[in-house]
Amino acid sequence: MAGLNPRQEEACSYTEGPLLILAGAGSGKTRVITHRIAHLIEDKGVNPFNILAITFTNKAAGEMRTRVDAIIGPGAEKVWVSTFHALCSKVMRRFYERLGGTKNFTIYDADDQRSAMKEVLRQLNLDEKQYPVRGMIAAISRAKESLLSPDEFEDQTEGDFRNRNIARIYREYQKRLESSNAMDFDDLICKTIDLFLQEPEVLELYQERFRYIMVDEYQDTNHAQFILVKLLAAKYRNLCVVGDDDQSIYKFRGANIRNILNFEEEYPDAKVVKLEQNYRSTKNILDVANAVIANNSGRKDKSLWTRNEEGEKVHFTRYRDDRGEAAGVCKKIFALLRKGGNLQDMAVLYRTNAQSRVLEEQLIRENIPYQLVGGTNFYARKEIRDLVGYLKCVANTADDIALVRIINYPRRGIGDTTVKKLKDFASQQGISLYDAIRDCEIVPGVGRAVGKLRDFAEMMEGFQRTAERGDLTRLYLDILSVTGYQRELEAERTDEARSRLENLQELRNKITEYETKAEEATLVGLLEEISLVADTDSLEEDSDRLTLMTLHSAKGLEYPDVFLVGMEDRLFPSGMALDSDDPDAEEEERRLCYVGITRAEKRLYLSAATQRMTNGTVIYPDVSRFIHEIPENLLVKDGIQEDGGFYTDVSDFSDSYYGDSRSGSSYGGARAGRFEAPKKDDTPDLYYDEWQGSTFQRKGGSKNTDPDMEAGIENDKDTADKRDLSAGPGASVSASIFGYTVGDHVKHIKFGRGLVTEMIPCGGDFEVAVTFDEFGEKRMFASLAKLRKI
DNA sequence: GAACCCATCATTTTT
């Protein structure tokens, strides 16, 4: 097998019986899986139809799909590559009737779960303070992951008052889902297991089909998934699991690290192959990673090594505060760019999403384009949820949650009181809300709303007829127009409404795309895709932007240059983990740290702040214990002062950012990382200019080309003025590069609309005079002002 | 039914 090392080759060629591949970070895991599939088909004559590859995320599934298709060619499409949930959903669509369900079931996402849970708590008259929605959903999820029914849950937990109530909540929640013909994500797995146990011939059907099974990221499986895999593989036992116990970071989500640690006990005849050669990182980076993870106990014995070069030392910088840290990161980014680096090769990783704000503020000031991964999901947007709500309702009228969501959006005079009456009636009669609407004349107390309810029911029936005809795009457009949803947004004429309309257009595109590519496009299939394949475009790999994300999101990714910020005790490792009575909590944080470090290929910059604003208060954190676990000789500590003052970063620049701060000037955000006077032949300085026309984009959301959307982020007048004064010579550019010229109307992030009245070449840059509609004339340097032609 | 004020409370997240 071409280009594989002996271990990798061993993993590929061992095809019969259970196999555990312990694949260290950067050891070529995906390569091994794809080559293994190729080997099965090409050398062993296995029918691609009999191969199943399971992953956790759609992204991983998509990636594997592409690589398998590329390496095998025709026939590869028969290999079933899927996420756990998509697989189970397919099984349930086909066989749910055997469990007494109907196949048009709705899949509830986190938000639907929340709504359902709130209703349950209201109904049981339980206080949300004592039984928090989030916590209850998590508790139920844990029960389901452990395959415990409400009764079993009650038996297994201590029968105190609270646990009995949680069991009641679980029971009621489940009842609600069932009467709505809905499943949550956990149900997909559990009910598939139920089905397999109850209907052995169905199980056998799939056992026969999936003679060779591979599971990626095995350390992330929960108990239910473990059982599911076990059942599927029970007949042929050709089960290959791939994972790395050191990268298990999803315990809070139910992942059970024991699944991988105990694989050999579960399958005593299992062969174990360790992939320990790392192809990703430099020796220095790997040494740091190994030093940190060595502090964990109970690991599988393995140690990563590499033939890669030593590389640069890993840096650690302690900054004065979080803003200084952000500025320092920017400064280092500029230094890298100057040396010919690319933004798409860089990532900033942090423990909590809240940390992104300070970074974003600074990046905007410095004109560094970035993409933020994670955060709000496209399908979590209100307008999208509303429209999807209509679709769900049309597909499954029993879906009360969706119905309540849309019944009065847009407003059609069916208020809370009416809805409440309907709900009472429905639960009394044991019918769905929608059926109650159809019988609204006999519902007590709805009197005046009857006509409106009739209209609503009629409208929904119209949608159902359209749906039956199978034209989904038509259905979608009908909903937009007949409900008046679109009209209402168009009438609003605000930026927000415009952005919502754009998102709705985006959803339309997704629907049309689904119709084009699906073999058999159905409403139920579309909704499944929407529920399970949410947020497909969460990361762009080939745009020249810096990437910002949490450490969790970074798993599976790699970047030449990685910044790991906020290396502070109680932030990372998180305070919650440290306070936890679970002794593994700190180790999980350490694994997270290991994951972060091993994302880096060439350069790794660790940093901490001495002072940080958290939850509205200033804290003075200690340097993370993980930093102390790294031997001194592996780290370069940038410009750390010995004299007791705050630490500074003076490593890369002669004019230090803190040079200003120390001399008493205020926070010079605009000065940090600013253009150094360019050496004449130093090309990369043009970056600023090329970026002028670029857009910022919050990932997972609509494309946002309007810098004003970002204007909520502080960019005070003070800063802008300082910029004008301090702007130095930039690179030689022509005015055209900025995309506007004298006479054009432009938009400024802070000052809004204005007219360009003058552009004066100035030390390679341009001084631009703009008369703003609201702020009058301002003069600023083009390379810094981030003006956009409108 | 919208607009406002106050209190509260803050990991990590894919499906």
Add this chain to the structure above:
DNA sequence: TGATGGGTTC
């Protein structure tokens, strides 16, 4: 700091 939710008022 900020988002969110409940309660109040018009």
